[in-house]
Amino acid sequence: MSMSDEARKNLFSAELLKWYKRERRDLPWRRSRDPYHIWVSEIMLQQTRVDTVIPYFNRFVDRFPNPKHLADAPEEDVLKHWEGLGYYSRARNLQTAVREVVERYGGQVPDNKKDISSLKGVGPYTAGAILSIAYNQPEPAVDGNVMRVLSRYYCLDDDIAKPSTRIGMESLAQGLIPSGEAADFNQALMELGAMVCTPKSPSCPECPVRSGCVALAEGRERELPIKTKAKKARPVFRVAALVEGTGPRAGKVLVRQRPDTGLLARMWELPHVEVRDEIEWDSLSVGKRLLQEASAVDGVGIQATERIVGEAQHIFTHLVWNIRVLPAVAVDEEFVADRTGYRWVGPDEFENYSWPNVFRKLLTEYYISHININ
DNA sequence: AAGCCGGGGTT
DNA sequence: AACCCAGGCTT
The missing domain is CATH 3.90.79.10 (Nucleoside Triphosphate Pyrophosphohydrolase)
Known part of the structure; x- marks a missing residue:
């Protein structure tokens, strides 16, 4: 006797949110609601682990505390603060985008999808992350963690390397956001992927939504998500x-x-x-x-x-x-x-x-x- | 759709 | 050694 789709969905949203409010890590950018700080953290976190980002984030917001400071800084100064983080176009794109925000939006980070998505370096994930985390808007923020969690919870065989899969995951994720809880819920989804529903050996016994996880029920949690192989270097x-x-x-x-x-x-x-x-x-x-x-x-x-x-x-x-x-x-x-x-x-x-x-x-x-x- | 773009941690 | 990471841009 399997549970209904509605029951599975409600279990997920409610239990995950409860778990997050209990277990969430104390991270520097979680101590701020400043959209600029959230933005900086999200750019740094692209393809980069939390532990790596923390010291960079603290130095960066200390040196460039608001959009105006970053817009006015010499580019080489910004690059120096990014040294060792990798993907250096992120730093240049961020400064370009911040200058745009200062000029066109009076230094206020846009709070709508159209304007924020037009900024250099802000793709679908980052746009959703800023709108949800900084402004608590019910927008999905689908990264690798989220696709892994949802692939397992719903036992989806779609190749997460395909853009079409991300689109589908965004619809799915948006439908799971509890009313008025976008900021915490989206972070909860990523936190679960980072701390419990990990790539190689997930800690299913500790998972707050294990009772609704289809992959776990079918013993397939370790084979999901499906991802086509990257080419060798x-x-x-x-x-x-x-x-x-x-x-x-x-x-x-x-x-x-x-x-x-x-x-x-x-x-x-x-x-x-x-x-x-x-x-x-x-x-x-x-x-x-x-x-x-x-x-x-x-x-x-x-x-x-x-x-x-x-x-x-x-x-x-x-x-x-x-x-x-x-x-x-x-x-x-x-x-x-x-x-x-x-x-x-x-x-x-x-x-x-x-x-x-x-x-x-x-x-x-x-x-x-x-x-x-x- | 596929390639380009860093550096480091896990398994 | 392979895989992954709070992805986005270019072609």
Whole structure:
């Protein structure tokens, strides 16, 4: 004898909400009802875990407490506060959007779906999250947690990698929101996915809605949700130059800024080139030659050696960088120093720049090994 | 629809 | 090593 659809729905909404009000974590953004704070937290939380976000969120709202402050800040300052969080376009989009809010809405975060969805970096999830959490509007906020919870509770075989599935989940989720409880209920749904209904081994005995869960009843909770596989990351091989300064530039290293768009946009790095495959990577001579050719194009004369002084791997979602570092010298340091995009940076200036983790690691290793004990 | 975009924790 | 994470943008 199975329960009716209506009973299953009511059980879910009521029990989940009760559980959340009892068990909810004390998170920084839950201490605020400021729509701007909610917004910042939601952008940071995209594809990023709560524990990772907490320190970033606190620093960010401390430095940029309201839309006006963020709108007026230099972009490099914003990027520096995002350093290490990843997906750096989020930071630039957020600032672009905040400037729009200051100009068009007098600094007030929009409270309707049309206007808020038009903001850069605000997609269906984030729009629903802000409207529900900050304004308590009955809008769904469907993320990976919510799709996992609903897939299991209703035992749905739909592929959650498909956009059409998310659309369906939004209708389902909206219908579950108890009257006047959108803010807490949407967070409850995500909290359950994060704390109980976890991807690999859900804690079903502790689940407040286990008695209505169809997947659990059928013993299928561990096979849901269905998600088509992501492609494997493609390995690439790169050779970087560690150009040490001499004379007035002693202790400094030549670095450059990445392009305005694309991967790791506007962050800083060691000058480097990509070689064709692992064979060329191993030979070192190809890397040495390409480094010299590429540096000549940039107007920077670099003479590299064939000695390895550093090696690191940087794993992205869609590719893997394998990097070897060769010592090098600049043919003309004075000329080099003035080239756009290139700079000599020493340990004391290091923190004034934003670095991808892999170059932070390599440069830190270098600086440490060259500490001068006077 | 598929690819691009970081970094780190879990299993 | 594979998978996932309070996703969104571009093509």
